[in-house]
Amino acid sequence: xxxxxxxxxxxxxxxxxxxxxxxxxxxxxxxxxxxxxxxxxxxxxxxxxxxxxxxxxxxxxxxxxxxxxxxxxxxxxxxxxxxxxxxxxxxxxxxxxxxxxxxxxxxxxxxxxxxxxxxxxxxxxxxxxxxxxxxxxxxxxxxxxxxxxxxxxxxxxxxxxxxxxxxxxxxxxxxxxxxxxxxxxxxxxxxxxxxxxxxxxxxxxxxxxxxxxxxxxxxxxxxxxxxxxxxxxxxxxxxxxxxxxxxxxxxxxxxxxxxxxxxxxxxxxxxxxxxxxxxxxxxxxxxxxxxxxxxxxxxxxxxxxxxxxxxxxxxxxxxxxxxxxxxxxxxxxxxxxxxxxxxxxxxxxxxxxxxxxxxxxxxxxxxxxxxxxxxx
Ligand SMILES: *Cc1c(COP(=O)(O)O)cnc(C)c1O
Numbered sequence: 001x002x003x004x005x006x007x008x009x010x011x012x013x014x015x016x017x018x019x020x021x022x023x024x025x026x027x028x029x030x031x032x033x034x035x036x037x038x039x040x041x042x043x044x045x046x047x048x049x050x051x052x053x054x055x056x057x058x059x060x061x062x063x064x065x066x067x068x069x070x071x072x073x074x075x076x077x078x079x080x081x082x083x084x085x086x087x088x089x090x091x092x093x094x095x096x097x098x099x100x101x102x103x104x105x106x107x108x109x110x111x112x113x114x115x116x117x118x119x120x121x122x123x124x125x126x127x128x129x130x131x132x133x134x135x136x137x138x139x140x141x142x143x144x145x146x147x148x149x150x151x152x153x154x155x156x157x158x159x160x161x162x163x164x165x166x167x168x169x170x171x172x173x174x175x176x177x178x179x180x181x182x183x184x185x186x187x188x189x190x191x192x193x194x195x196x197x198x199x200x201x202x203x204x205x206x207x208x209x210x211x212x213x214x215x216x217x218x219x220x221x222x223x224x225x226x227x228x229x230x231x232x233x234x235x236x237x238x239x240x241x242x243x244x245x246x247x248x249x250x251x252x253x254x255x256x257x258x259x260x261x262x263x264x265x266x267x268x269x270x271x272x273x274x275x276x277x278x279x280x281x282x283x284x285x286x287x288x289x290x291x292x293x294x295x296x297x298x299x300x301x302x303x304x305x306x307x308x309x310x311x312x313x314x315x316x317x318x319x320x321x322x323x324x325x326x327x328x329x330x331x332x333x334x335x336x337x338x339x340x341x342x343x344x345x346x347x348x349x350x351x352x353x354x355x356x357x358x359x360x361x362x363x364x365x366x367x368x369x370x371x372x373x374x375x376x
Contacts, residue, residue: 014113015135022125026340040338043356043366046177046207046318048240050292050359052275053285056241059278063271071270078273081280082248086220091253094260097267099206099234099247103171104130106230106249108262110168110200111136118162119171120154122179122347124204127171139167144181151312152320152349153181156191163199170195173204174219175211178344178354180314185217192226200255202230206247207316209238209286210293216315220250227252230259237317238289239279244272293317297357303367307374318356320344323374327351333373339366 009017025044032040075095083090096102107130111117117131121143131138141162143152153176163170172191175182188203195201203219220231234247246268249259268276279285300319304311310322323330331343331353342354355366 013135015132019129019132020346022129023346025342026335028340031335031338031340035336035338037338040340041358041362041365042340043358043362044340044342044354045242046237046316046356047242048238048289048317049357049362050240050285050289052240053279053282055282055285056239056275056279060244060271060275063274066270069270071266071268071273073265073267075268075273078246078268078277078280079248081277082250085280086250088220088223088250089253092223092250092256094249094251094256094263095268095273096232096247096249097264098236098242098245099204099232099249100126101245101263101267102230102232102247102249102259103127103202103204104133105259105262106169106200106202107131107134107136109258114166115168116164116166117169117171118159118167120159120173120176122152122176122349123154123171124173124177124206125347127173131169136168137166143179149313150181150183152179154183156183156187160191160194163195167196167199169200169202171202171204173206174217175207175315177206177316177318178320178342178347178349178352179312180316180318180320181312182211182213182216182315184213184215186215188217188219189222192222192229195228197226197228200228200230201226202232204232206232206234206237208233209290210317211315212290212294213315223250223252227255230255235276235279238286238293239276240285240289241272241275241279244269244275246272246276292359293357296360296363299360300355300357300363300367303363304370307371312352318354320349320352320354322352324351327353330370330373333376334366334369337369337372339369341366 111134113135118139119127230251236242312320
């Protein structure tokens, strides 16, 4: 028979051919299966260790009976609630299937071959993926050096200098994942002021709720001043709803209109919309989550430093720390002990590992396991 096998990679569009897929944290179920463990803790994906809020769960459950209906594609109620919370017009809100979806909408609406997206080295892995998938060129700007007060964080001056007439999008993660580093209001605002108004500036605030530096900005307050600004937020982190996939973008209505043209019509399920709406109204749960994170992040940081490890400053619910050459071995050793961390060599941070701040008992177990591994 005729061999009908073809080289499908050759058939794919250029951007996809060179694409390296996103590497998620290892699921607990994989580790249990592969290592025959039954007591496993996952500190790998910056999820809220408290679980979802009771009000969100209740609202989602109440929605299940309507699962035969398509969701409200315009997410009217949730969109209006978000607009009210941010003091913007509902036409400025774009809902996403997670905020990753919004990042992808920006790329689809504004990037194509011949255009460039600028972002920092060690920035969130989704920026290169959506840029390349759109066929555009990624301009990766060297980050702050290791001795900077925000080691490996965004160098805004270098990013500004990397912008050309081909640049259509700049991605800024504040705080950044996986480093945890952040930008204060004054330099970030000055960066936006210096940016050509034709360049879409995405400020990704996935960890907004956790940031506690009084100089940390809420960029959504600046939407009036910068029509080219897109601020992204998510329900996946402090709101504890990662599985539901809800995020959103805040922007000028004209930009939101373009994002909505490329958005899948039903990209956020009715169950997810209900959960997100309930969670928005559950400020006690958010406050508790943030308080727990603050206390435990400080504790973990102290413990890691006591082991002689360099810990990067973090405004998020995770810490990035330097283990050195044996980072891979330590990661594997921790897996065998049932503790899942996130290796970050793919972020050009070899020798570092990232740990999500968990519940007190999880953090204590991680520290004990790490001590054993470092001695081994
Ligand atoms: C987790 C994360 C996101 C959000 O992902 P979702 O798609 O909303 O789950 C966005 N940006 C950064 C920097 C993140 O770490």
